Amino acid sequence: MRKKICVLFSIALILLLLIPMPANARFLGHSWPRSGSLTRIPINVGAGIWEGNMHSSVNSWNTHVGHFVRFEHSVASNNLAVKRLNMQGSWFGMAYMWVSGGSSIVQFEIVLNHDHIVAQAINVNNYVRSIMAHELGHILGLADNPSTTSNTIMSHTRQRNIITIPQPFDIESVRIVYGFMSRDIINNEEEDEV
Numbered sequence: 001m002r003k004k005i006c007v008l009f010s011i012a013l014i015l016l017l018l019i020p021m022p023a024n025a026r027f028l029g030h031s032w033p034r035s036g037s038l039t040r041i042p043i044n045v046g047a048g049i050w051e052g053n054m055h056s057s058v059n060s061w062n063t064h065v066g067h068f069v070r071f072e073h074s075v076a077s078n079n080l081a082v083k084r085l086n087m088q089g090s091w092f093g094m095a096y097m098w099v100s101g102g103s104s105i106v107q108f109e110i111v112l113n114h115d116h117i118v119a120q121a122i123n124v125n126n127y128v129r130s131i132m133a134h135e136l137g138h139i140l141g142l143a144d145n146p147s148t149t150s151n152t153i154m155s156h157t158r159q160r161n162i163i164t165i166p167q168p169f170d171i172e173s174v175r176i177v178y179g180f181m182s183r184d185i186i187n188n189e190e191e192d193e194v
């Protein structure tokens with residue numbers, strides 16, 4: 001048993017060395033509590049003119065990280081994504097999170113600032129997708145403006161007309177938040193004990 005765990009640990013170290021770690025990734029310090037091999041995040045995307053764009057952003061994250069942390073459409077009244085008219089201020093989007101125990105997100109609301117987006121966007125559809133994907137990045141635990149030269153959906157200076165989906169840097173960052181590799185090793189140890 002001890003030898004096998006040691007071997008697994010060595011494999012883990014080798015795998016960790018092989019994973020391209022995003023330099024200077026920035027995290028919020030809270031995320032969804034892991035639940036088994038697949039963490040599910042309910043999300044209620046309201047109906048309306050931007051519904052398709054918002055679904056597209058949800059799907060863009062699910063395509064890349066959905067095998068271990070997945071947004072699932074819900075009709076529940078919590079975990080909302082909404083657009084609002086007549087908001088004050090020159091901001092595009094906001095992610096509000098309710099955190100339990102200092103580290104676990106239990107509820108959220110994403111607000112898209114309709115009037116400011118329409119006023120500023122070169123292409124409204126692209127802007128909505130970029131902003132929604134950015135706010136979903138926060139919901140997954142990523143912080144603003146990682147100091148990287150890689151493209152990232154979490155940068156406030158990104159080209160919102162061009163960077164409309166999570167980038168490889170962002171996907172690797174989420175893999176780190178949810179401890180994708182270390183959880184695999186723990187699962188192997190559990191199988192040893194059967």
Ligand SMILES: [Zn+2]
Pocket residue numbers: 134138143144
């Ligand atoms: Zn942000």
